[in-house]
Amino acid sequence: MPAKPAPDRLQDQLNRLAAQGARRLKRWVLRCACDRYLKLLFPAALCVSGAILLAELLDTAAGTSLWPFGLAVTVLVALALPVLAVAGCVLFDFARHRIDRRMCLALYDRDLGLKDRLQAADQYLSKADRSDFEQAAVEDARGHVQTALDRKLPPVAIRPPDWIPPHRRLGALAVVLLVAALWTGQYSASQASAGETLVADAIPGDLRRDSDLTQVLPDPLQPRPASLAARRNTEVEVPDSEAESRPSEMEAREFSAQRQSDNRSAAGSDARRSNRARQAQSGASGQRAEKQEQDESEPRKNEPREQKPRDPPKEEEDQPKESAGLKGGKGEMSGGRMAASDHAAAQDKTQQPEPEGDSDYGDEEEDEEQKAGSASKPLISQRKAPVNRSLTPSADGNEERDDLNGRGGPSGLKKTRGVAAMLLGVPLPDYLQGKVNPGRMKIQSEQGRAEEHQADPAQARERPARDAAVGHTLHREIPPLGRDVVRNYFLAQRTNGEEAPEEIE
Amino acid sequence: MTDSNAAAAAERARAGADEFTEVFNRVKAQVSRLIVGQEEVIDGVLTALMCGGHVLLEGVPGLGKTMLVKSLGEALNLKFSRIQFTPDMMPADIQGTMVLTETKGGGHELTFQQGPLIANLVLADEINRATPKTQSALLEAMQERQVTVGRRTIRLDEPYSVMATQNPVEQEGTYPLPEAQLDRFLFKQIVSYPREEEYAPILERTTGEQDVVIEPVADAETIVRLRAVARAVAVPEVAQRYAVQLVMGTQPDSDYAPDSIGAYVALGSSPRGAQGLILGGKVRALLSGRFSVSTDDIRSVALPVLRHRILVNFHAQANRVTPDLLVDDVLQSVEPPHTAS
Numbered sequence: 001m002p003a004k005p006a007p008d009r010l011q012d013q014l015n016r017l018a019a020q021g022a023r024r025l026k027r028w029v030l031r032c033a034c035d036r037y038l039k040l041l042f043p044a045a046l047c048v049s050g051a052i053l054l055a056e057l058l059d060t061a062a063g064t065s066l067w068p069f070g071l072a073v074t075v076l077v078a079l080a081l082p083v084l085a086v087a088g089c090v091l092f093d094f095a096r097h098r099i100d101r102r103m104c105l106a107l108y109d110r111d112l113g114l115k116d117r118l119q120a121a122d123q124y125l126s127k128a129d130r131s132d133f134e135q136a137a138v139e140d141a142r143g144h145v146q147t148a149l150d151r152k153l154p155p156v157a158i159r160p161p162d163w164i165p166p167h168r169r170l171g172a173l174a175v176v177l178l179v180a181a182l183w184t185g186q187y188s189a190s191q192a193s194a195g196e197t198l199v200a201d202a203i204p205g206d207l208r209r210d211s212d213l214t215q216v217l218p219d220p221l222q223p224r225p226a227s228l229a230a231r232r233n234t235e236v237e238v239p240d241s242e243a244e245s246r247p248s249e250m251e252a253r254e255f256s257a258q259r260q261s262d263n264r265s266a267a268g269s270d271a272r273r274s275n276r277a278r279q280a281q282s283g284a285s286g287q288r289a290e291k292q293e294q295d296e297s298e299p300r301k302n303e304p305r306e307q308k309p310r311d312p313p314k315e316e317e318d319q320p321k322e323s324a325g326l327k328g329g330k331g332e333m334s335g336g337r338m339a340a341s342d343h344a345a346a347q348d349k350t351q352q353p354e355p356e357g358d359s360d361y362g363d364e365e366e367d368e369e370q371k372a373g374s375a376s377k378p379l380i381s382q383r384k385a386p387v388n389r390s391l392t393p394s395a396d397g398n399e400e401r402d403d404l405n406g407r408g409g410p411s412g413l414k415k416t417r418g419v420a421a422m423l424l425g426v427p428l429p430d431y432l433q434g435k436v437n438p439g440r441m442k443i444q445s446e447q448g449r450a451e452e453h454q455a456d457p458a459q460a461r462e463r464p465a466r467d468a469a470v471g472h473t474l475h476r477e478i479p480p481l482g483r484d485v486v487r488n489y490f491l492a493q494r495t496n497g498e499e500a501p502e503e504i505e
Numbered sequence: 506m507t508d509s510n511a512a513a514a515a516e517r518a519r520a521g522a523d524e525f526t527e528v529f530n531r532v533k534a535q536v537s538r539l540i541v542g543q544e545e546v547i548d549g550v551l552t553a554l555m556c557g558g559h560v561l562l563e564g565v566p567g568l569g570k571t572m573l574v575k576s577l578g579e580a581l582n583l584k585f586s587r588i589q590f591t592p593d594m595m596p597a598d599i600q601g602t603m604v605l606t607e608t609k610g611g612g613h614e615l616t617f618q619q620g621p622l623i624a625n626l627v628l629a630d631e632i633n634r635a636t637p638k639t640q641s642a643l644l645e646a647m648q649e650r651q652v653t654v655g656r657r658t659i660r661l662d663e664p665y666s667v668m669a670t671q672n673p674v675e676q677e678g679t680y681p682l683p684e685a686q687l688d689r690f691l692f693k694q695i696v697s698y699p700r701e702e703e704y705a706p707i708l709e710r711t712t713g714e715q716d717v718v719i720e721p722v723a724d725a726e727t728i729v730r731l732r733a734v735a736r737a738v739a740v741p742e743v744a745q746r747y748a749v750q751l752v753m754g755t756q757p758d759s760d761y762a763p764d765s766i767g768a769y770v771a772l773g774s775s776p777r778g779a780q781g782l783i784l785g786g787k788v789r790a791l792l793s794g795r796f797s798v799s800t801d802d803i804r805s806v807a808l809p810v811l812r813h814r815i816l817v818n819f820h821a822q823a824n825r826v827t828p829d830l831l832v833d834d835v836l837q838s839v840e841p842p843h844t845a846s
Binding site: 100105110116119120123130132133135136137138 | 515521743799841843
């Protein structure tokens with residue numbers, strides 16, 4: 001019989017097994033994490049490329065600078081960001097798993113078919129007072145632990161995931177999006193450089209300094225125009241292109257006014273927010289606006305009164321507003337309609353005390369404005385949305401709505417009057433929850449008719465005398481007193497009257 | 506513990522395990538002389554007997570259920586009694602009752618006449634034909650190993666085991682066993698039809714000239730001693746946790762329960778199920794030559810231990826989902842602890 005190893009040796013062997021198993025399990029956990037998250041590489045690349053493309057499109061269309069990076073950075077980010085994200089997920093998943101010692105031993109138990117012998121021995125070795133069977137289990141494991149140590153478990157290889165066709169399509173789509181983003185970035189950059197060249201050629205020397213100044217010190221509260229080209233056209237007054245730009249500007253105004261009337265209710269809050277921003281902006285850029293107005297009003301002051309009725313008057317009214325709004329930093333709503341803050345600022349300006357010599361000019365201008373206002377139709381954009389006259393009671397009767405102006409349609413309180421209030425229009429909750437719906441029931445009654453049946457008549461005849469056995473008759477229970485009487489009688493019969501019968505108890 | 510003490514302790518355990526295996530195999534060989542095939546059923550009945558549990562045998566008539574229990578009683582040389590349950594049977598008919606007897610002097614006295622329930626091995630044939638009142642009379646005997654009649658309480662001799670049979674067909678006029686009664690059976694064994702190659706020996710043994718005689722190979726004392734050996738088998742933490750997780754896997758709304766359990770089970774197994782898994786696993790470990798229970802031992806007894814402890818709901822009955830399918834589902838979904846996957 002071979003000499004049994006010391007208990008310490010078994011413990012050491014189990015420790016070595018646990019260490020081997022832990023290494024294998026770590027590798028296996030890493031492989032599982034790679035299998036799980038490498039499949040997300042192409043979708044992540046697709047998302048990153050799509051985001052870059054979207055940013056480039058926004059930069060091109062709205063003139064924002066969401067993605068100001070160049071070609072190399074774009075490609076680097078599009079390639080590195082998905083890889084870093086997937087690697088982060090793999091590392092997080094790997095660090096999340098905790099490898100237990102018993103798990104390592106169970107690996108060998110399962111692989112060698114040891115029926116949990118190693119785990120049981122490892123548990124019982126740590127016990128000081130072992131029972132007979134626990135000690136026997138420890139001794140039983142000694143013969144198998146060396147086998148487990150000699151066993152080489154198959155290595156776990158980190159393999160790339162199986163790229164199924166959807167993954168490949170996603171990867172191809174990511175590449176396409178990246179190329180599109182790069183092309184969009186290049187296109188917008190070329191457009192911007194071309195626009196700058198044109199403007200630089202067209203701007204006179206003194207104005208070029210101003211435009212440089214506005215570029216160097218941009219007003220942070222000033223909203224960005226629709227495009228770079230539009231910004232160039234509005235920032236700089238180009239005398240030659242004024243006639244060409246007017247029709248397109250009018251068309252843009254009509255289009256934006258119509259669009260604004262359609263989205264009026266939805267954009268109401270946004271307009272209020274933008275007005276507040278513009279008010280702050282107008283305060284910040286007030287000095288520049290005043291300076292600009294003064295510069296423009298001075299030539300008007302010097303002009304003789306005969307030259308006042310200028311043609312067309314509307315264009316001349318728009319000119320200072322437009323220039324003040326652009327150069328002075330005033331916000332202009334889309335469609336050319338002035339915001340409420342601009343109206344207020346204009347009214348403030350008209351209410352400011354003017355020099356005495358110019359009072360006649362101001363009165364005449366006011367008359368012209370009144371005439372123009374009375375003659376012209378109200379703008380579509382200024383038309384209010386129709387009042388909601390729906391009689392459907394709302395969930396909250398006290399809810400304040402913007403489209404209710406107090407006229408006409410029933411408000412929350414008015415809905416409670418009239419015939420509509422008498423109708424039970426509010427759905428009541430079902431307080432019998434859980435009651436089974438019996439469904440549609442149909443009761444069909446049928447009439448039945450009683451049928452008469454004839455029975456055979458019974459013939460009366462004589463009953464003959466019984467000549468056979470009676471058969472089983474019902475046994476009637478004899479009371480205890482009677483049983484004793486009968487018993488005593490038969491006992492007396494048996495003894496032939498030698499003994500007197502017992503007395504009845 | 507010194508080396509010599511450890512070696513002696515291991516030697517004692519080994520000797521007990523060897524005796525257990527030897528007696529088990531001898532009894533099984535004697536029973537197999539009469540019962541052809543049905544290895545799983547014989548193993549289950551013997552395992553339950555060695556664990557001190559009761560067995561419910563279910564099968565159609567003519568498969569040898571009654572003969573199996575009778576032959577087991579003969580092989581173990583135990584006091585055997587058989588009760589044929591009928592709808593008009595009363596608890597006093599199986600427990601015993603006080604009868605008025607006449608003394609020699611002519612007087613009378615009430616004496617207790619034992620019922621067939623008081624024995625070592627009780628065959629409760631067609632137990633589902635008795636009324637719930639009579640079925641419930643078995644509860645005390647099966648759980649507390651005692652019978653109370655009036656003011657008299659009689660302790661039952663060890664080993665005590667009830668082997669009940671029931672017929673899955675002909676359910677008219679029967680009374681399905683209540684859950685409390687079912688839970689007291691350690692195993693529920695399904696007796697199936699024999700295979701084709703088993704018919705020939707069955708016919709030879711039952712229609713030939715010679716009757717098969719079962720020889721007693723053990724006695725009550727041996728069984729009691731071997732029960733102690735079986736209970737001494739070590740249960741490591743991994744096997745215990747696995748048994749608990751399997752039992753919890755049969756309970757709806759448990760973390761270990763698969764979706765099928767939540768959909769089709771009205772009542773899961775009680776902790777008695779875990780006790781049955783551990784006890785059955787101990788016997789299987791001894792029969793496999795090991796001294797500690799493994800998760801494979803737990804798995805091997807999971808079906809007979811858990812199948813009658815799962816009460817399926819209406820949806821399962823409508824979709825013909827049996828408890829056996831649900832136990833298989835639990836075994837597939839609940840992995841042994843410390844499994845890397």
